[in-house]
Amino acid sequence: MIEKGSMFKAWEATTEQQKKAHEMQAIYKAQETARQAIQEAMNRYIKKKTRARSVAKAEANPFAELEGWESLDQIQEAYGYGEITSDRRDKLTELWEAREAAQRQGKKDGKYHDLVTDMPARAIRRVGDEYADEIAAYEEERRMRCSYYEKVENRANGLQEEEPDPLSPAMDAIMTAVQAAKVSEVTGTPLPKPLTWRRPLKECAPVHGYECPVCGSKMNVQREACPYCHTRLESEEGSAKT
Structure with missing residues (x-):
């Protein structure tokens, strides 16, 4: 009897495959680290633009302060009557324009969007594109090896008959x-x-x-x-x- 999965494990344990696995793990880790770094930078930018007290609050509901405001004219009138400060007016105006821009682009996830946030968002999606073919080839080889060795083990253990010609x-x-x-x-x-x-x-x-x-x-x-x-x-x- 051949232990199930033993042939694939033996192949994985070869020096060549161990080296390849370490290289691929380094690529996976670098990709994830790069995505996190870009996301953190974008969160800090959103916090600055929304003037939120924390990144978490800016991410959770960046347009919360617009509740109760029906138009930009209403915001401007409130400033004119001295109901809000110029800083408050500017902040609300920026939030309003950002929400409008996001809605025009079909982004209805409730998050802050502008041209700056779009760029790192695309960067996150494209992280590691230069390794895409190498990753795909590595994973496909593992899948095919696993399937092949499984069939060999099943046949050796009498669990699978030879496929008819x-x-x-x-x-x-x-x-x-x-x-x-x-x-x-x-x-x-x-x-x-x-x-x-x-x-x-x-x-x-x-x-x-x-x-x-x-x-x-x-x-x-x-x-x-x-x-x-x-x-x-x-x-x-x-x-x-x-």
Whole structure:
């Protein structure tokens, strides 16, 4: 009995695969670190733009302070009447414009968006693009190796039969016909109909006029036996043998 998964583990334990695994883990870790660094920088920017007390608050609901405000005109009027300070007006105006810009872009996740935040967001998605092919090849090789070794182990342990040959029935039929042809050749007796020369469609065989029904060989004339599989054949009705 072969322990399940032992062949794949043995392959993984080879020096070459250990080295490759360490290289790939370093790439995975570097990608995640880079994404986190970009995200943290974007969060700090959002905190600064929204003038939130914390990054968490800025991320959770950056437009919370706009609740109760129905328009930019209302904000400006409140400033004109001395109800809010200029700093407060500027902050609300920036938040309002950022929310409008996000909605125009179809971004309805409730987070702060502007041209600056769009850039690191794209950068996060593209981190490690230069390693995409290498990563895909590495993971595909692992998947194929695992599948192959699993089949080998199952067969060795009697858990999976060999897959049948899809051509086996056709080959058996040909061997039967060949054996019958040998008997026909020895006895001199033609094989019974419908084993006769047949004429294939003209567009399929523009040169050869006749076809052996056993091996499929084509030729211009009918013979007593196929020169390839030696099957004795009757002539096609209305045609003479040559």
